Amino acid sequence: MxxxxxxxxxxxxxxxxxxxxxxxxxxxxxxxxxxxxxxxxxxxxxxxxxxxxxxxxxxFMSVSIRMAVLAASDPVEPRASASAASIINQRNDIVDRHDRILATNLQTYSLYAQPPVMIDKAEAAQKLVAIFPDLNETKLLEQFSGSRKFIWIKRRISPEQKQAVHDIGDPGLQFGPREMRLYPNGAIASHVLGGASFGREGVSSAEVIGIAGVEKQFDRYLRDPANGGAPLQLSLDLTIQAATEEVLAGGMRLMNAKGAAAILMDIHTGEVIALTSLPDFDPNDRPRPLTEGDQSDSPLFNRAVQGVYELGSTFKIFTAAQALDLGLVTPDTIMDTKAPMKWGRFTINDFRNYGPKLSVTDVIAKSSNVGTARIALEIGADRQKAFLDHLHLMKPLPFEMVEAHGVNPLYPRNWSELSVMTISYGHGISTSPLHLAGAYASLLNGGTRITPTLIKQDGPQNGDRIVSERTSIQAREMLRKVVTDGSASFAEVPGYFVAGKTGTADKPLTNAAGYYEDRVIATFASVFPHYDPKYVLVVTLDEPVETSGEEPRRTAGWTAVPVAAEIIRRTAPLLGLRPHIEPGGVTSVSLTAN
Missing domain, CATH: 1.20.5 (Single alpha-helices involved in coiled-coils or other helix-helix interfaces)
Structure with missing residues (x-):
């Protein structure tokens, strides 16, 4: 300068x-x-x-813009730290196909104690036992008097219990916020939902994790903050599920059955509309698994998915349909049904004597083991095995439940000629009711494979072709005759034209080879309406016995069929199906001239 x-x-x-x-x-x-x-x-x-x-x-503008963004955005999932690890304590809802809540979250509290700051430990223990009768006063006092500085008392408490503990007035009794899983419909769809429990826990939060059913199958999705709180939508219909459970429970009591299962499925999309297993449980208070004995005796056991049973004569339609599709028979082909049928030292009999000859249609309608076995011999072992495998009857299903992943159908390693005959009528091979429902849908929907699913779909699956459409129609006609002229007459529901097949199989001994003489698995697999099928229904009863007559009756026609008919009667209107007069073909046309 x-x-x-x-x-x-x-x-x-x-x-x-x-x-x-x-x-x-x-x-x-x-x-x-x-x-x-x-x-x-x-x-x-x-x-x-x-x-x-x-x-x-x-x-100022930056702060204002940030405040505006926060005010307009969805709440961010809360996180709390415990043991230097992040705990995600929010879980997405589960809803049915109509967005009705199946599982949601409820804000509650946990109760813990800090003994060093407690004033009167004896009084606190006494009053806590009065609020929570399941606690032990002596044990509580021992814990409060020990060297521990932190003690969990209750993982979840109600608002009323929180207030009661607060009124004790001891500063050593503290509360931590909790988000618990709530199932507002109680036991409805309990086996599908499974249940949830706490994982990692901290004083201020706890991790809710799935422990069974879809809660465990989709655990990662339900806990992922990237989903923005979007619910998991299932294919179930809450109304249909409730109606199915109510009818099945009544039928189980009426038929004196040990257990029961029912699956209602869309025949074109594979959507499971209702899946029921009885006895069931309340996922809000999930019971403990059995540590000994038969796991099928536990209410946690899902008979529809985990139960692997010989499903008897319900398999006969697979044999007939394969023979029809291969051109080996027609519906009117006459089969030799002379009983008994000998194979080495083994004998195959029918439930009653149906005469020396029956058409293929009548073999199915009257449920002839001998006739079905002779059809299967014409098919052969390799083709029979390949056909059942194509129907997904010999492998676990890719179903959206953790319980389904380990369910392996049981069949003989050595697929002998005897196996061909017995498997043709559902003996010597064991599958789950869910497997059976998927196979019936694949065979009867026009012949394209269907994989059962619990997730709501946008349209038909359009899977691989199983049989021709002509064969599918012929199979439905045969099953319709089972209802009109055969063993499933109680399945007739006016206006809905049920078609289906009964199956009664002796129950295997629990700890030995052979079968019980007085215990069966009774099954009815059906579609409705048969001329334009919309839904598949499979009903299975474990050890049923109908006692209204002079002698006890255990066959599916007397036990499973009436229960299935009542389920259809109750649910078909709820599904939007109106009763119709069965369409008939034009038999003759005449022209007249004026």
Missing amino acids: IRTPLRPLTRVLQAREHGENPDAIERENVRLRHEDMRDRARTRAEGRLLVLGIFFLCA
């Missing part, structure tokens, strides 16, 4: 020549210099104020 001298020599000389005072020049230059310094300082200050103002404006 160049500074102007206060007493420039040139001006001082000029001033003296003119008789002026040189000091006046210095005072003027000082004044000008001060004014210049003042102007520069003011400009610098104004610049700084401008920059500071812009900074505060930007900061």
Whole structure:
């Protein structure tokens, strides 16, 4: 910076020549210099104020924009830390196909104690037992008097219990927030939902994890914050599920059965509309698994998915349909049904004597073991095995429940000629009712394979072809005759034209080879309406016995069939199916001239 001298020599000389005072020049230059310094300082200050103002404006705008974004966005999933690990304590809802809640979350509290800060430990223990009768006062007092600084008392408590504990007034009794899983419909669809429990826990939060059913199958999805709280939508219909369970429970009691299962499935999409296993349980208070004995005796056992049974004569339609599709027989082909049928030292008999000859249609309608076995011999072992495998009857199903993944159908390693005959009528091979429902849907929907699913679908599956459409129609006609003229006459529901097949199989001994003489698995597999099938229904009863007559009756026609008919009668209107008059073909046309 160049500074102007206060007493420039040139001006001082000029001033003296003119008789002026040189000091006046210095005072003027000082004044000008001060004014210049003042102007520069003011400009610098104004610049700084401008920059500071812009900074505060930007900061204010950033805060305002962030507040607006937070106000307009969905709540962020809360997290809490415990043991230096992140705990996600929110879980998405599960809903049915109509968005009705099947599983949701409820805010509650946990109760814990900090003994070092407790005032009166004996009184606290006494009052806690009065609030929670399942606690032991002596044990509580021992824990409070020990060296531990932290003790869990209750993982979940109700608001009323929280208030009661609060009224004790002891500072050592503390509460931690909890999010618990709630199943508002109680036991309805309990085996499908499975249940949830606490995983990692901290004082301020706990991890809710699935332990069975779809809760475990979709555990990662339900806990993933990236899903934005979107619920898991199942194919179940809550109304249909409730109606099915109610009817099946009544039928189970009426038929004195040990257990029961029912599956109602869309024949084109594979959507499971209702899946029931009895006895059931309340997932809000899930019982403990059995540690000994037969696991099928536990209410946690899912008979529809995990139960692997010989399903008897329900398999006969597979034999007939394969023979029809191969061109080996027609519905009117006459088969030799003379009984008994000998194979080595083994004998195959029918339930009653049906005569020496029956058409293929009547073999199915009257449920002849001998006739079915002779049809199977024409098919052969390799083709029979390949056909059943194509129907997914020899492998676990890719069904959206963890329990389904380990369910392996049972069949002989050595597929002998005897196996061909017995498997043709459902003996010597064991599958689950869910396997059977999928196979019936695949065979009778027009002949394309269907895989059962618990997730709501947008349209038909359009799987691989199993049989021709013509064969599928012929199979449905045969099953319709089982209802109109055969062993399933009780299945007739006016206006819905049920078609189906009964199956009664002796139950294997639990700890030995052979079968019980007075215990059976009774099954009825059906479709309705048969001329334009919409749904498949499979009903299975474990050890049923109908006692209204002089002698006990255990066959499916007397036990499983009436229960299935009542389920159809109750659910078909709820499914939107209106009763119709069965369409008939045009038998003759005549022309008249005026």
